Amino acid sequence: MTDTVLFLLVDGLTSGLVYALLALSLVLVFTVTRVVNIAQGEYVMLGALTLADLLQGRMPGTLYLLIGGLVLCVILDAGRWRRDWRQALLYASGLVIAGVAALALTRGALALHLPVIGMMVVALILVAPLGALIYRFTVHPIPNATTIVFVIISVGVSMSVQGLGLLIWGANPYPVDPIAAGGVMMGPVFIPYQSFAILITALLAMGGLYLFSEFTLVGKALQASAMNRLGAQFCGIPVNAAGALAFLLAAAFSAVSGMLLAPLITANYEMGFMVGLKGFVGGAMGGLIDYPLSLVGVMIVGGLESTSAYVASAYRDVLVFSLLIPILLWRNTRSRVEAR
């Protein structure tokens, strides 16, 4: 009995930590931009598959997405050329240099056969900017749209990115090496080293975000944009850049979560969506605005998931998503009380 409980605890904690990174991303994006990003899970997929490619010595398809996105950026800004061609040229050449740098970095990494951690960093550098690009394409043009419009837009983004994933990587699953293979017996329970890696990486990522937000002025500016958009503008904080930064950081966190998750379940083009939504169930606990409560939420999701996998595995997702409605109702009554 204790074995089972212990096993479920470790299992629940591991998946809870993976979802925690997602919940973190969702809260960050929502507070700064008011976008409920259904597409957040797709970065999980991009992170995992990019890492899979790099580890197997292939040029990752993500690179083409990145370069395509940069080109589209230049095209969308065509109007600027007429107004101020110098600035536009500077901007365009910046983007070109970014593209070339990404290409060089990838080639270098492949030539050097970096270890898993090194490749993770390279994958992160390739995936994170996609977040900022998607912000540029979908949120930047209509900053004052309603929540519902942004939700529908993110549904569209999710479909497109998932389709692109299928186009680039096909439907086959890819194995991904863990940071450290093997594991250790802790009493009666076998714990893979990857679980420790997940724990450490998740804590480092969360700690990093905390340090960035609390001890750098840019981090404070990001917080300020989340708390009061107008006030931030009056300080000279470019709120659009803050939104793009939030999307970029969120993409980075989600990609890390994908790279940690992939060795446990193998990577494929569909893997991200559900993970993203489970991050939502957890994040909803904190109303998408409260980091600590979101962590509580994802741990509940992780625990429920591993327990139900044990008791009634077919109903795992049903139970997790049914949990969302009581959580939302609880939040809703709470926010009403606060409003009074």
Added chain:
Amino acid sequence: MTKLLEVANLTVGYGEAIAIDDISFSVARGEFVTFIGPNGAGKTTLLNNLMGVLQQTSGTVTFAGEDLKMLKPEARVARGIVIVPERRELFPGLSVEDHLRLGAFLRRHQGRAKMAAALERIYALLPKLKERRKQLAGTLSGGEQQMVAVGRALMAEPQLLMLDEPSTGLAPRITEEIFEAIDRLKAAGMTGILVEQNANLALSVAERGFVLEVGNVVASGEAEQLRQDPRVLAAYLGAGDRYREAMTDT
């Protein structure tokens, strides 16, 4: 004196609704002017336009010789146009000192020493902020919040400081403290636009005043003259007779 800000034939509206109707004025470097008038006169709209958060329908705004039209708020802050907004627009979860540092966000590359010196200058001007420097803005009293808003704006090293209703909702003693700080800034040569509903207060600080009534400048002049001008009271309490006359027509 050189003109720092020149506003010509400015019209600003919200969609179809007109809030500022074809006004022109200028502010010289080192001058403190005030816009007074009842609520709904368009004072806040004017400042929001100058700040770049609300575009004009027509007219031009020139600052230090440059047309501001295409500039975003952050670009205006970079040029030294800074506002102390009416609703203060603070960040409730950040500390007083965070606010001040964020006020200097665009000068963040100038190094720690300059930042520290700038903070000390603000603390010298508004000593209460030093006592409260670690406290979160959401937990401050109204007067302290107003001081944070002033301090945050000053950290941007404004060329033109715009104050929107700094006395709203404050007890007279606190108002006096804030206005003493404004007096000192003025003495140090700050250029400013003060928007106030409290006409007597505003005219005691500013050198020149403009009386706004539903989007139009109905009177302007030296502060001393305006204090005696019956048109000021008329603007507030509607002494005009156009609607009563209209009744007798029909």
Added chain:
Amino acid sequence: MMSARARLALAASAILLVMPWLLPSFYVGIFAYAGIYAMVAVGLVLLLQAGQISLGQGAFMGLGAYGSALVARAYGIDTLVTMVLSVSATGLVAALIGFITLRLRGHYLPLATLAYGIALAGVFTAWHEVTGGASGLDKIPPLSLFGFALTDDRLYTQLIWIITLLSVLGLSRLHTSRTGRAIATLEGHDGLAQAFGVDTTMLRVKVFVFSAVLAALAGALYVHLLRFVSPSPFSLMTSFKLLIMAVVGGPMSAAGGVLGALTLESAQWTLQDILARWGLSGNLEVIVFGVILVVMLLKWPQGLWPAVERFLPKPRLRSRAGEGLSRTILTENRGEVLLRLEDIGIRFGGLQALEGIGMELKRGEFVGLIGPNGAGKTTLFSIISGLQRQTTGRVTLFGVPLPTGYEIVRRGMARTFQHVQLMPDLSVIENVALGAYCRTSAGFIRGLFALDGEENRQALASARAALERVGLLAEADLAAGSLPLGKQRIVEIARALVADPQILLLDEPAAGLRFSEKLTLVKILRQLQAEHVTILLVEHDMELVMGCVERLVVLDRGRIIAQGSPKDVQANPAVISAYLGGGRDKAA
């Protein structure tokens, strides 16, 4: 006599209904699916019109499908019966879910719809013993009644399209009915709907249930056509595709749902064809769908329908001839107190926003409520109009305590809004007719089946009369959003008048107007006063206020500092110092 538009609609319907016999048999199936999706998309368009969203519509399709298929398969009951049962059961489930989730605001609602969409779809797979799990169940009986089975695919397709087209017809009727006007208000703030007597919660649930019923019906028709049931057609991807159809067609008209479904289905088959030629497999068309969805919302949030609408003849307007609803004769009994405020106070956190407010509004009076910035006018106005509850004190309207929310207008007090709240795409007269909502009764079903003819005519006739009263009859059929602001504000007054109020609350009716527009406004207000309408006016333009009210109530810092005639108030030193402010006492 039919209007040109009706003839065109009939011709288009005839083409759609003959299509199954013209198409090669392979395409008949595709055309049937298009009809099924169109049916669901039409329901989603109604949801969008009401400012709602569903990311789980596929799950309702699935409930309808599994319910009918499983019962018919297990017990051999006629499928028409099981279909009716299953669709009704889904309606009940939707009512329950709607009642729970529709109270959610902002970003919670779409998340909730996503959650039940996934949870329900998950059950179809997980409940293996009953549903056959992921591999599904075959041998589902065909559509049948009294043993007669409908097995001809072409006839079946025609049936699907008949139902789809009838739902479009019904919803177009609903659009110009009492309930349709109320649904149009749901997209905006609840304040407007409630001010005219709309029970927004109930109406939202009704809209939600109706769209779920259409989805369930479509799902049931789908399984009896395919005669095989499995979870994949009711997955989240289907819900997303349906949403795209509704967005592509646009929320302007129910026909947009059909347009969106046809566009997307043909796009899908064309794309799959092209992709297959390039040697690519899998659902790659979703890349394009996603992009279409994003681009539509960024560039054409109204969808494709407006582009079609431009080439269509105008619809025949519904009758507005004859007598309107009866109007209360207002008497000139000046002594009667209509509205009384006693010792009103309200606190926000630590701030006492209002304290000890006592005032009365007598029959036929024209009272202005003024005060400097932050005096508490807006708060007091919200309390009087029922949007906010006071912490202490009592408000009595016509001698009884002020009711809550949407009951107020029925008692005879109507209002206008500081930020004009009209439905910009509806005509002026439709906007004004919303005012009659509380005085008429035709509900959702009567609207759908056009059984509200006489009542609707009366409401429109009243609206017409009100427009005549304020001098805007010539603009009756223009889109409300196309009028200049001054006229929009007067349309708001006309709308309030249709509610037959004894008291009219005006919230800054002159804000943003030009002088000539203000003059028109003042003339209308004076005329209403002459007709013994009691008016409470909150306004910033002092010259206007002073020029038309009889009595003023002046607020400052949450208290009443003066009451009296304009002349007295203008000379009152307390008022002057409240407005101009105390000077500085530098010595202190």
